[in-house]
Amino acid sequence: MSTSADIEATKIWCSNVVVKNSSFCTPETGDFDGAFAKVDFAEGELIEKGIMRRLPEGFNGHECQECFTWSTERPNKTWAMGSGCSPYYNTHKSANANTRMVRYFDEDRFEIFAKTDIKAGEELLHTYISLGWRECFAPLNEIVNKDE
């Protein structure tokens, strides 16, 4: 088990998260991946931390579902790839998302925290900040917000 000193001292820590088939998989979608809690988390607890690597200038994140929006500029021109399990978190609208990602753009790192108490085995979901405007997420945005 990692102590808080271990976690503090490391840049990438995702020991309490596993990746496996998402709970959103259906016979129609086929298999795809999601991130899951390996242990119980209390509301506010750190789930995972890691680093980002910026993608080359000119990279078009509108065509890539796996990269992260990595600036507050809109339209966004800076995209990054995240460490650990971070690329595998599926999304949901804010009311149903059980995690939140804190982005430290100037340090190229992130932390993911529990928004609610989470039981081991639950799928971890966060609301993608680009869900409403990234071109490749248009079909997903319709699915997630179909009741709005």
Ligand SMILES: C[S@@+](CC[C@H](N)C(=O)[O-])C[C@H]1O[C@@H](n2cnc3c(N)ncnc32)[C@H](O)[C@@H]1O
């Ligand atoms: C950042 S990736 C997440 C990991 C991805 N599921 C995988 O297997 O690599 C984003 C993609 O996951 C899928 N996804 C995310 N949230 C979803 C949801 N709530 N329902 C269905 N598919 C979802 C969509 O295909 C989306 O483009």
